[in-house]
Amino acid sequence: MFWSRTSDEQDGPGAPSNSTQRPQSVKNSLDCMLTIQKSHSKQCAGKIFGCGCALKNNKGEVNRAFNNTSDEAVENRNNEEKQVRVAGDYFDNVVIARDCTNTGINPKFEVQNIHNQLKKTVNNDTNPQSSSSSPSPPCLSDLAMLLRPPRSKKRILVFCLIVISVFVLLTSLPFIVSQLRSSPQAVTFLPLQNVYHQLYGSEASQMGHPRPPSIPQHPHNRDNQLYLSNNNILSQLYISIKTTQKFHYPRLVILLETWVSLVTEQTWFFTDSSTNTTDSDLMGRTGDHLILTNCSSSHHRLSLCCKMEQEFEHFLRSHKQWWCHFDDDNYVNVVALAKMLERFDSSKPWYLGKTSTASALKIMDLNGKTNSSFWFATGGAGFCISRTLAMKMAPFAVDGKFVEAGNQFWFPDDVTLGYIIEHKLGINLTVVPEFHSHLEPMGLLTREELDTHISFSYLMEGGRDNIVSITGPFPPSIDPTRFYSLHCSLYSAELCPLQ
Numbered sequence: 190m191f192w193s194r195t196s197d198e199q200d201g202p203g204a205p206s207n208s209t210q211r212p213q214s215v216k217n218s219l220d221c222m223l224t225i226q227k228s229h230s231k232q233c234a235g236k237i238f239g240c241g242c243a244l245k246n247n248k249g250e251v252n253r254a255f256n257n258t259s260d261e262a263v264e265n266r267n268n269e270e271k272q273v274r275v276a277g278d279y280f281d282n283v284v285i286a287r288d289c290t291n292t293g294i295n296p297k298f299e300v301q302n303i304h305n306q307l308k309k310t311v312n313n314d315t316n317p318q319s320s321s322s323s324p325s326p327p328c329l330s331d332l333a334m335l336l337r338p339p340r341s342k343k344r345i346l347v348f349c350l351i352v353i354s355v356f357v358l359l360t361s362l363p364f365i366v367s368q369l370r371s372s373p374q375a376v377t378f379l380p381l382q383n384v385y386h387q388l389y390g391s392e393a394s395q396m397g398h399p400r401p402p403s404i405p406q407h408p409h410n411r412d413n414q415l416y417l418s419n420n421n422i423l424s425q426l427y428i429s430i431k432t433t434q435k436f437h438y439p440r441l442v443i444l445l446e447t448w449v450s451l452v453t454e455q456t457w458f459f460t461d462s463s464t465n466t467t468d469s470d471l472m473g474r475t476g477d478h479l480i481l482t483n484c485s486s487s488h489h490r491l492s493l494c495c496k497m498e499q500e501f502e503h504f505l506r507s508h509k510q511w512w513c514h515f516d517d518d519n520y521v522n523v524v525a526l527a528k529m530l531e532r533f534d535s536s537k538p539w540y541l542g543k544t545s546t547a548s549a550l551k552i553m554d555l556n557g558k559t560n561s562s563f564w565f566a567t568g569g570a571g572f573c574i575s576r577t578l579a580m581k582m583a584p585f586a587v588d589g590k591f592v593e594a595g596n597q598f599w600f601p602d603d604v605t606l607g608y609i610i611e612h613k614l615g616i617n618l619t620v621v622p623e624f625h626s627h628l629e630p631m632g633l634l635t636r637e638e639l640d641t642h643i644s645f646s647y648l649m650e651g652g653r654d655n656i657v658s659i660t661g662p663f664p665p666s667i668d669p670t671r672f673y674s675l676h677c678s679l680y681s682a683e684l685c686p687l688q
Contacts, residue, residue: 410681413524417451422527425535427509428456429500431493431568431602432517433486437471440517445474446684447676451523453478457503458517459496461486490602494595497568497602501586505579510535513573518627520645520672521571522679529621529643530573538578540610540617542566543624552598552612564618565607569626571644572603578616585609632658639675647671662686 417423430449432441441458449456457478458471472479480503484495497514504512511530515521533539545567553560566572574582585594586609595605610616623641625631627648634642634657647670648655656671662685663674677685 410679413680416524416527420527422511422530423452423455423523425510426452426455426527426530427504427507427512428452428521429504429512429514430456430458430517430519431496431500431514432458432460433488434461434468435486436517437468441471441475443670443672444517444520447672447682448521448523450682451680457500459500459503461492461496490595490599491592493602494592494600494605497606498586498589498591501579501582501591505583505587508576510576511573512576512579513571514568515571515644516569516646518646518648518670519569519571520670520675522641522643522645524679525623525641525643526573529623533575533619535575536577537575538581538614538616539575539619540566540572540578541574541619541621542572543570543621543626544618545569545626545628550604550607552608561612563607563611565604565611566618566624567626567628568601568603568606569628569646570624571626572606572624574610578610578614581614581616582609585613627655631655634658640679645675 430441430444437460453476456475457480458475459480459482460468462481462483468479468481480499482496482499484499485492500514501512513526529541533541543566544564546564549562549564551560551562585591586606591605591609594600594609595602598605598608600608607618611618621643623643625634625642625645627646631645631647632655634645636659639645639657639659645657646655647657649669654669656669657675659671659674659678661674662677665671668674673684676682
């Protein structure tokens with residue numbers, strides 16, 4: 190403990206001295222002081238902070254505390270430094286209540302520590318502006334306290350839970366807002382059906398009996414469908430399609446999936462003999478309308494005439510009023526074909542088609558005496574013959590006579606037919622320009638012609654495709670012949686995509 194005057198000692202100069210009555214510990218401490226320090230201690234009657242020296246300075250500072258002049262501030266600072274030095278001198282010689290010679294602690298070291306602590310305290314008191322010159326805002330201090338990493342495990346756990354909760358809340362906030370805005374109606378479906386209903390709306394109103402999606406139709410499409418449903422001419426029509434085994438796939442498949450699907454009962458396919466097992470599948474798809482002719486599979490004129498004779502004989506046995514022939518690379522606008530046939534009376538001998546030559550074909554009889562010429566309808570574009578005309582042709586075209594007539598002048602099948610009708614029977618060809626073959630530029634046909642003309646074709650050889658020009662809905666990579674796209678533009682079908 191520090192030594193100071195007791196309450197019995199007086200501050201006045203006339204107070205009696207009690208130095209002779211001081212304890213032994215105080216006496217030992219005084220012996221450790223220097224001579225000049227001992228004299229000061231006697232003058233101040235043993236006081237350290239309450240002596241007269243410091244009192245004089247304190248009285249002067251109280252009077253100067255209310256002045257604002259710079260000289261007084263400098264003097265005030267000097268006095269404060271003087272007080273620090275005086276206090277330091279006192280603490281250097283502070284009286285420790287123990288024997289300085291019998292202790293193991295260095296008194297100078299301990300006094301020096303106390304001196305340093307006092308200097309720090311006095312400096313903080315004398316320079317209050319240095320500690321409060323830049324106070325941190327309360328909000329920043331609170332934020333710093335919040336961001337200070339926790340030290341205990343419990344605080345770490347709480348901190349992690351708070352961070353995870355905030356992250357989950359921010360992540361789910363957009364979904365919560367969208368759900369609040371949508372205000373969904375109550376749904377009474379099963380969970381899986383509920384998801385389907387939300388995705389497709391009213392289309393899933395009856396999950397047990399799904400309704401097929403409606404295909405938007407062009408007004409022209411609806412007119413064609415209505416015409417086909419109310420037309421009677423198609424029931425009197427016999428359509429024959431000449432093909433060969435190597436073209437069954439994909440040509441016949443394309444026809445079966447497009448225009449033939451509208452006149453399945455009226456259409457027959459004539460092919461050569463084949464042992465291909467795929468013909469059984471085609472037989473089922475055509476409804477047993479695939480006729481094996483036992484003719485050669487080559488493209489020789491005799492083979493072509495053989496198949497044409499078979500077509501003609503089957504038509505006569507069908508007792509239909511009209512016979513129309515097409516190739517396996519033709520697309521037929523069935524509505525346009527029916528409308529064209531309505532303009533002609535089947536009780537009259539009609540030979541309807543389109544020529545492929547600029548002039549009539551000239552021939553010379555076997556005797557070489559007379560020359561004659563005739564027109565013929567090209568089979569690549571298609572042609573139609575009334576039953577009345579077919580009955581007139583029968584004596585010249587059945588029982589092998591059709592092949593014989595073709596072989597006589599080395600004519601192919603369509604030329605032989607024209608020869609019999611025009612040259613033998615004297616019945617002229619009625620030209621119908623709405624028939625088209627691959628010998629014509631298909632790309633020049635307009636959209637209006639595609640809607641109203643009868644037959645179209647294609648040719649893809651040598652890197653140059655002769656196809657109709659139509660956009661969508663199928664890309665050329667899927668529909669190179671453009672028959673699917675043309676069919677969907679004229680009629681509605683299940684395979685047609687939404688447009």
